[in-house]
Amino acid sequence: xxxxxxxxxxxxxxxxxxxxxxxxxxxxxxxxxxxxxxxxxxxxxxxxxxxxxxxxxxxxxxxxxxxxxxxxxxxxxxxxxxxxxxxxxxxxxxxxxxxxxxxxxxxxxxxxxxxxxxxxxxxxxxxxxxxxxxxxxxxxxxxxxxxxxxxxxxxxxxxxxxxxxxxxxxxxxxxxxxxxxxxxxxxxxxx
Numbered sequence: 001x002x003x004x005x006x007x008x009x010x011x012x013x014x015x016x017x018x019x020x021x022x023x024x025x026x027x028x029x030x031x032x033x034x035x036x037x038x039x040x041x042x043x044x045x046x047x048x049x050x051x052x053x054x055x056x057x058x059x060x061x062x063x064x065x066x067x068x069x070x071x072x073x074x075x076x077x078x079x080x081x082x083x084x085x086x087x088x089x090x091x092x093x094x095x096x097x098x099x100x101x102x103x104x105x106x107x108x109x110x111x112x113x114x115x116x117x118x119x120x121x122x123x124x125x126x127x128x129x130x131x132x133x134x135x136x137x138x139x140x141x142x143x144x145x146x147x148x149x150x151x152x153x154x155x156x157x158x159x160x161x162x163x164x165x166x167x168x169x170x171x172x173x174x175x176x177x178x179x180x181x182x183x184x185x186x187x188x189x190x191x
Contacts, residue, residue: 006036008046012056019057019098024105027054027098054105059115061099065092066119073123077130079180085127086149086176093153100153131183141183148179 014035019027029050033040047053065088072084093100107115124142133141152175155161161168 006038006042006046008056011043011046011053012060015053015057016060016096016099016102019102020096021098024054024057024098024101027057027102029053054102055107055111057099057102058105058107059111061096061103062116062120064096064099065089065103066116066123068092069120069123073126079176081127081130082145082180082183083176085123086145086172086179089149090153090156090172093157097157100157104150128183131186133183133186134188137186141186145179148175 011032015027015032018031018035022031027050029040029043029047032053033043036042043053047056069085069088072088073081076084107117121142124145125138127145128138128141152172156168161171
């Protein structure tokens with residue numbers, strides 16, 4: 001019989017909290033069972049495995065991030081939208097490092113197809129419409145933005161900028177200016 005009070009949602013939320021505290025790699029069914037003072041087997045009526053639990057955390061993080069990004073983008077265009085979107089990602093990674101790591105989890109194709117991951121791409125494409133990036137280049141531009149945001153956030157979280165000047169905030173602001181300039185002057189058509 002399942003322990004009263006346990007549910008998939010409660011376990012995923014607790015797993016997300018554990019990820020933020022100890023790191024996403026530390027999230028296991030065993031670690032979560034200890035948190036609830038239950039046997040690991042008690043969790044398996046709610047989650048199939050540690051991988052299933054991690055997938056649930058990834059989906060939660062993707063949904064939280066998409067909601068924040070959509071809210072930040074409302075009524076904005078061009079550079080304002082770009083900066084708002086980028087700052088949402090960076091701020092979320094700082095506030096929820098384990099969840100942000102979970103959001104990078106490679107999902108199986110079926111789960112990815114029904115996840116909110118597609119919404120992230122749609123939000124970035126909405127930003128690109130403010131720059132008139134040609135439709136045939138949108139995927140390239142989405143990949144560019146995602147790579148820059150994730151690369152900076154990951155490097156910053158790993159301490160890669162902590163022993164040099166200028167401050168990482170100055171670099172972040174400059175990178176966003178450069179991205180704005182690049183998107184504004186995106187080449188039209190292929191040669």
